[in-house]
Amino acid sequence: MSAMAASRGRLAALAERAGHDSPLALARAHSVYAAFAVLIVIDLLFTPGFRNVFVIRNLLFAAAPVILVTLGQSLTIGTRGIDLSVGSAMGLAAAVMALALAGGAWLAVAAGVGAGLAVGLINGGLVAALDINPLISSLALLVAARGTAEALLDGSRVSLPEGGLFDVLGIGAVSVIPIVAIIAVIVAGLVAVMVRTTVFGRSLLFIGANKAAAILAGIKVRRTLLLVYAASGLLAGLAGVFAAARLGASDPNYIGVNYELDAIAASVIGGTPLSGGRVSILGGVAGVLLLQVLGASFIMNDINFSYAQILKALFIVAALYLQRAGG
């Protein structure tokens, strides 16, 4: 009885620290971790072959680029915006990288990341300077960047050279943990610190929470928005490089397709509400892993892909429903 009261008290204290008003809201806000844990336990118990280290490694390889685009997505959603262009920016980054191969692997990677940054800067320019709704500007770039990627490579796949940097990114791993996953987690840590401790991070939360108030408080709204979308593009560029390295080729019709949807779903499931003003980087990473494991579980249990998609959609809706009060 008293133990229960004590734990209740601790929960309430936790809730206060997290800025929520009740233990229920706390549980909802952190449901992504609970759901992830439950899913892992179910898989370990029932899914044949889930314990295989190759499965885990593959999962993490697939998760790394999604984590990167989710980070950028969480920042834009934190400003009460959105970035639909991240998937296409990945495709463009991979295409530009393929064209720059002659200059060596490092230069090619830099060119790819630069292409993603360029998409982000254009997007941010449209949003910050011209006051265009980010849904529209990033939708335009979703189409334009994909089109440019296909045009650059004539719509065909270009193989990346074997060995060197591309092998490090494409197959390199420290025991079961791929190097790209380590990089993604380090970047996530940096972004989390940035959101929590920098003027830039604070400013983007202000803009998302109340743009009119942010303007009156003298926050550099335009500059912050430009940088947020630029960061999202930059991270998408790196994600495109990772995805192409994993595939061993730059394929403008394949790299990054529909990644924006997973990034938005992961951000929101992770506790970054679409209404802006709050960003949860750790939650976003957990959201990505959750969706990846879910997808893998469907495949490994031989669930037809069409049904798997429907189930995934139902899962996302259920997760968001549980979350809605926590947001």
Added chain:
Amino acid sequence: MAPILETRDVSKRFGAVQALRSVSFALNAGEVHGLVGENGAGKSTLIKILTGFYQPDGGAILLGGEPVHFDSPRASQRLGVSAVYQEINLIPERSVAENVFLGHEPKRFGVLIDRKRMDAEADELLRRYDLKIDPRARLGALGLGLQQMVSIARGVRLGARVVILDEPSSALTGAEVETLFRAVDRLKADGIAILFVSHRLSECYRLCDRLTVLRDGSVVASAATAELPRAALIGAMLGRSAESIHRVRPARVPREATPALETRGLRWRTRVRDVSFAVRPGEVVGLAGLLGAGRTETMKASFGAETKEAGEVRIAGGPVASPTPGRSIAAGLAFLSEDRRAEGIFPKLSVAENLAATALPALARFGFISRKKQDAMVARFTRALGIKAAGPGAPITSLSGGNQQKVLLARCLATAPRAIMLDDPTRGIDVGAKAEVHEAIHLLVEDGLGVLVTSSEMEELMALADRLVVLNEGAVSGALRTEGAAVQDVLDMLAAPHEDAPA
């Protein structure tokens, strides 16, 4: 003859707020009846009851002498009450004629819209009101004024006997206002009753045959326009009779120094016209004026929250070429918005984050916010202003309105400004918090800040300010020292606009 539309003892309560108390008033055929009152007086509630959006808690509505129930907006419209709002609720993408007949189109064979007949009938209707509008033109291509005329024409076409014009002229240009006035004259001649709601008193005096004043949900005056002089009307609106209320506190002696804040010939659209004033260090200047006189706009144009079209702003003597909020803050000016929710707090964020918002440049090194400096700043202001919160990490929305306001005041002070503009700083907060805000203002002034303040309560403004700058319809119409002055003196100045007096 019975009035066309009448309310008898109509009351309405929202939670703890009594929005209307036994309101009785009558609208006669061929009459333009003005409804005036300050914000929160109950005008909108009354209109929403007359248009069927709200049901009264008590009392009766009579139409042509018969009791009626407007249980929906549709019912009210069907019985002949038509309302035209500032925000047009028609379809801008469709033609004028289509909008006039929206939902009641003339048909052929019962299904096809008879476009020819519709255009012809719309044309005839518009001509009758002296409106030179092509019925085939796209509604959205017309100016806002003409769109309102189309809205009126639609009401008449649907058989309106009562037309309610809710703040029709706020967004109109001079020529459009003239067109509106001509249409109103014509409606009157047709025997239609018009309820004219406006905060522009000169328009009310020009148009209305009769004026009814609401204050705190009650009718406080109702008379023929000729029998209700401006001073009496404003006194009724603000709740001050001719009795003299003198201020007792002696005026502060401002330091004879460079003004903390000064504007010269400030202009913004039609809302701020050639406004010049100066606030010296150590004095409180009150910006007085009725609703819509341009108090908020003057502050926002000075601060750079609105882009001024002409004029000069000097902060502590230094000119700010093209002010933006960021530049003004850096130059030593702070601004507290009247709208705490829409323009003040950052919901979802903590008390500390809300408080420190303007001070980030001072708290940060190389872009990283010093948690230690932030905590120290928050602790200092929490103590100084008596902010009651569970802790610096508590969500701002968990605080009472008064404490939220104190956090926002602290946000203004966190940049150590030379001058501060407080737009109705005690709006909607409880008495205790109000007194604390007053006390804070006195302390600031003693520290040598220049304070520009507004209030929706004239008495409060008189108590706070050393002198008043009076605004009327966007222009400075007078100035007054508050020491020894009575509220009535200010009311007289508000009532006598367009007198050229130096600020």
